[in-house]
Amino acid sequence: MDLQNIQWKIHLADGYSADAHEWFKVFGTWIPDSPEVFVDVADYSHVQDGPVIFLSGHAVCYSLDAVGKRLGLLYERRQPAAEGSNPEKLNESLSSLLKHAAMLESDATFKNKPKFVAGDLKFIVNNRAIAPNNDATLAALKPELEALLNKVYGTGGYTLTREPDVKQRFIVHVKAKAPVTVTEALKKLG
Amino acid sequence: MSKQELYTSAAAKYWRDTLSDRLPSEWRKNVDEFEADITLKKMGKVDHKLFAETRLRMGAYGQRYDNGHRYDGKTVRDIPFPEEFKGPETYWDAPGMQRIKLPWGGLTPDQMDLFADLAEEYSDGICHITTRQAIQLHYIHIENCPSMYRRLGALGITTREACGNAVRNVSADPMTGVSPTEAFDVTPYAQAIFEFLLGHPDAQDFGRKFKIALSGDKEGSSGLVNIHDLGLIARIKDGKRGFEFYVGGGLGAVPYAAKLFSDFVSEEEILPLSQAVCRIYARHGEKKKRHRARIKFLIADLGFEKFRDMVIEERAKLPHDPRWTAYLKDLNKLDEKPSRPAGSGLKCTGDAAFDFWVKTNVKPQKQKGYVAVLVTLPLGDITSNQMRNLADICRKYINDTVRTVAEQNLLLRWVSENDVAALYAELKAVGLHLPGAESILDVTACPGTDTCKLGVSSSRGLAGEMRSRLYAKGAAIDPAIRDLRIKISGCFNSCSHHHIADIGFYGISRNVGGYVVPHFQMVLGGQFQNNGGAYGIGVGGIASKAVPAVVERLTGLYLESRNKDENFRTWVERTGKATIMQSLQDLLEVPAYEKDKSFYVDWGDVREYSVKDKGIGECAGEIVTLTDFGLKAADRELFDAQLRFEGGDATSAGSRAYRAMVLAAQGLLKGKDPDVPENADVVMERFTKEFHDTGVFNDPYAGPKFAQYYFQAHGHRGQGLDKDKTSLLLHEAQLFVEACHSCYARMSLTETKEAVA
Ligand code: HEM
Ligand code: SF4
Numbered sequence: 001m002d003l004q005n006i007q008w009k010i011h012l013a014d015g016y017s018a019d020a021h022e023w024f025k026v027f028g029t030w031i032p033d034s035p036e037v038f039v040d041v042a043d044y045s046h047v048q049d050g051p052v053i054f055l056s057g058h059a060v061c062y063s064l065d066a067v068g069k070r071l072g073l074l075y076e077r078r079q080p081a082a083e084g085s086n087p088e089k090l091n092e093s094l095s096s097l098l099k100h101a102a103m104l105e106s107d108a109t110f111k112n113k114p115k116f117v118a119g120d121l122k123f124i125v126n127n128r129a130i131a132p133n134n135d136a137t138l139a140a141l142k143p144e145l146e147a148l149l150n151k152v153y154g155t156g157g158y159t160l161t162r163e164p165d166v167k168q169r170f171i172v173h174v175k176a177k178a179p180v181t182v183t184e185a186l187k188k189l190g
Numbered sequence: 191m192s193k194q195e196l197y198t199s200a201a202a203k204y205w206r207d208t209l210s211d212r213l214p215s216e217w218r219k220n221v222d223e224f225e226a227d228i229t230l231k232k233m234g235k236v237d238h239k240l241f242a243e244t245r246l247r248m249g250a251y252g253q254r255y256d257n258g259h260r261y262d263g264k265t266v267r268d269i270p271f272p273e274e275f276k277g278p279e280t281y282w283d284a285p286g287m288q289r290i291k292l293p294w295g296g297l298t299p300d301q302m303d304l305f306a307d308l309a310e311e312y313s314d315g316i317c318h319i320t321t322r323q324a325i326q327l328h329y330i331h332i333e334n335c336p337s338m339y340r341r342l343g344a345l346g347i348t349t350r351e352a353c354g355n356a357v358r359n360v361s362a363d364p365m366t367g368v369s370p371t372e373a374f375d376v377t378p379y380a381q382a383i384f385e386f387l388l389g390h391p392d393a394q395d396f397g398r399k400f401k402i403a404l405s406g407d408k409e410g411s412s413g414l415v416n417i418h419d420l421g422l423i424a425r426i427k428d429g430k431r432g433f434e435f436y437v438g439g440g441l442g443a444v445p446y447a448a449k450l451f452s453d454f455v456s457e458e459e460i461l462p463l464s465q466a467v468c469r470i471y472a473r474h475g476e477k478k479k480r481h482r483a484r485i486k487f488l489i490a491d492l493g494f495e496k497f498r499d500m501v502i503e504e505r506a507k508l509p510h511d512p513r514w515t516a517y518l519k520d521l522n523k524l525d526e527k528p529s530r531p532a533g534s535g536l537k538c539t540g541d542a543a544f545d546f547w548v549k550t551n552v553k554p555q556k557q558k559g560y561v562a563v564l565v566t567l568p569l570g571d572i573t574s575n576q577m578r579n580l581a582d583i584c585r586k587y588i589n590d591t592v593r594t595v596a597e598q599n600l601l602l603r604w605v606s607e608n609d610v611a612a613l614y615a616e617l618k619a620v621g622l623h624l625p626g627a628e629s630i631l632d633v634t635a636c637p638g639t640d641t642c643k644l645g646v647s648s649s650r651g652l653a654g655e656m657r658s659r660l661y662a663k664g665a666a667i668d669p670a671i672r673d674l675r676i677k678i679s680g681c682f683n684s685c686s687h688h689h690i691a692d693i694g695f696y697g698i699s700r701n702v703g704g705y706v707v708p709h710f711q712m713v714l715g716g717q718f719q720n721n722g723g724a725y726g727i728g729v730g731g732i733a734s735k736a737v738p739a740v741v742e743r744l745t746g747l748y749l750e751s752r753n754k755d756e757n758f759r760t761w762v763e764r765t766g767k768a769t770i771m772q773s774l775q776d777l778l779e780v781p782a783y784e785k786d787k788s789f790y791v792d793w794g795d796v797r798e799y800s801v802k803d804k805g806i807g808e809c810a811g812e813i814v815t816l817t818d819f820g821l822k823a824a825d826r827e828l829f830d831a832q833l834r835f836e837g838g839d840a841t842s843a844g845s846r847a848y849r850a851m852v853l854a855a856q857g858l859l860k861g862k863d864p865d866v867p868e869n870a871d872v873v874m875e876r877f878t879k880e881f882h883d884t885g886v887f888n889d890p891y892a893g894p895k896f897a898q899y900y901f902q903a904h905g906h907r908g909q910g911l912d913k914d915k916t917s918l919l920l921h922e923a924q925l926f927v928e929a930c931h932s933c934y935a936r937m938s939l940t941e942t943k944e945a946v947a
Contacts, residue, residue: 002200005311025796032262039255039269039285042314042328042640043794046654048621050315050573056329058271058283067315067575079283079331081199126311129201129337167303167578169310 007124020045119176242277249352256284263797285329291359295323298590302581306574363413368555372406373424397483466505481895532559533607564627570598638680645680647697651794715759820857847923848908854930896929
């Protein structure tokens, strides 16, 4: 499978309450001169179980995301079609997510500083045509996913579970067995 | 070119291979052709303009910032999209908007699941319900459109003619079929009109869009016939079904009420007569000047009687088409059935939140034991997961009987009264239990500056703010106020339907001390009920940040001083604009930039609305003062004109409205030459030469439209007009004066930029 439309979500620590306005402000500061070609920020704090603040971009979008009623930072690859091997695409996308999570953790704008749980991730292929949510897709992607995650959490240091709801996209829940910080995860990813 | 080259991606190929056979052949052809156009465009074989027209006809719009520029609060920055275009000055890769039309607002749970999927995969996880019962997805990449169209087509939805100069979504009162007051269910007729006119050769050569609406009855309905190009209201005459047939309504900058074409057109005649209207509009409607191209202008130019004669003559000449009546044989095919047994009355639970929700969101049906339930969607938005959850809830309690609503909500029909409490609990679990539908809490807003290229002020930002403040009071709001409606448009185009709101707003910008400040023009006393029964009266410009306080004051005033059972419109008319504005006076003053910068940033934004500094220099300062002065004088004159009109003196209202236009034009000229003479002919001549012919006055989107109003008025100088024409002149004068304000704001921006550079 030629992996496209990769999304990663890193969850925020339980109990973190986001000030949507602050996130709106911070995402806005990412726009100028961004290599991702960020375009604009949209506020969806009035709806539930979806994006809260959405930073639209040409190559990549980010959002403060509340899907599944859990807050986190969502990375979403858009245009153009990602090139390279699947392991390269996986590595590149996860490290972009972690770098931006680190940026947010140290952004002085936040009164209530976000704290991410680097051992609590969601991997999504946002494309039902190439990645139906079934065991076959998991079987196809598992080796490559594991190769990546072994680096971050160590072999056997995590669990992978496919989202059982068939109406959802292909989603893999990743849970590390031991706590990991964003900085540590980034370092291990190399 | 090989067929393989047409596939834009592996996913596109998958959907094409899997779904093509499930599309009706004509729809399949449309999508295949569009996909080919995408490929050809990428090969440089289609010109920008032509491609733009092609995609618009499929409902694929541009979106704000797709010209590759964005103001970041300090300066306009380039967005470095790759150098490829999908229209003039529209970057190929820039996020766009897809409008998906749903005839009569019909939606099934399976389609809801699909919308959830599409929003996730191609948009931002949000489905947005529009004021014409369509669904919009934003941040779409053009190359995903063919896949999206195939997935929609496989479930019976086409986006063809969702935009462009064509017959748009055929809308209908969402309660039709279950409404206790209607003559009969108009759904099959709306479907027949949609099917008949979709891609019809007689409906392809319009100068502008053409909107059709149907309503089951005159008073109790929210079919909004009055604001449509073509509208039908169900009627039974001598035991036979037919319709009151209306033409020429429309909102936009200057609203026109639809005119009664015939008080009874039999069901056999509605398709041929609609076809004849389309033919006359296509043949005689304006094609070049977009701002005069809606059918309302053709009717005004020809005169209603002449227009009618032409249509009747055209109808007589039409060759017979069996489709005109074929659908009547199968009229019941869209009939709905409940999935659960009828209930035995609504039970109060004593839970205040539930009872309030029942009051605002549950509507009786004519079918005993059933109710229709409104799902309130804040700002018309619903997330993918919510949509999917709602689809499951619908499967449990009803059949395929969901409709989108013009006030940007969803309506679940055929809910058994016995299920209402359980349904509420399930809606609550997924965050869809908001009360306040069809009330002041449920503010309607167009996309405005969030995503619309034409937005002037942040309609969604303001609506969000108003909603939070109003919901904080919730059930404590006095019922007299609760029943009012607020609608907010980001510009004069009136996509939110602000003309038919009790309290309506549209975005404008004003120059204050050399800064451009986001404002809204307030329009009071419109009527949503009775098919959009009356248009509101423009009252005055208010800084965006002052609007919530103004609404609070205004509604308080209404509550205090209304006569018993006096409705809002009557109260507005009786109280008069002067008194209303007087009582808001302290809220109208915009604090100086140095004192309160918050007024210079719009709602829902963090960027400063305008440049930070104003050009320094005595000359510039003086120019600003003189123009300010002139524009103020124009505002005053116009205000006076409107008061006179309200007082029944149309003659002096007309000449004053014209005079206001002269004062505004003169104000602009004074910026260049303080000694501009008073003579109206000289002002016209110099305005034409210095502002119109140079393009300086052109609105970035509307072009010279508003100058044309002034030129027309100069011909008659506001004299010898009847009441209707004077009313139009007042609207046009308002728009022209507003455009002078905007022009001045733009000029001072340029001056400041030059001074800074
Ligand atoms: C790219 C964004 C949009 C553009 C450029 C646009 C443009 C316009 C224009 C120019 C008009 C005035 C038409 C006339 O009277 O000649 C208009 C009216 C209208 N638009 Fe939009 N619009 C946009 C988005 C929307 C959206 C998102 C909605 C729905 C939420 C909407 C619904 C309407 C409605 C209901 C009217 C009133 C027209 C009538 O009923 O006569 N539009 N729009
Ligand atoms: S009213 Fe203006 S700002 Fe709002 S959607 Fe329509 S065109 Fe855009």
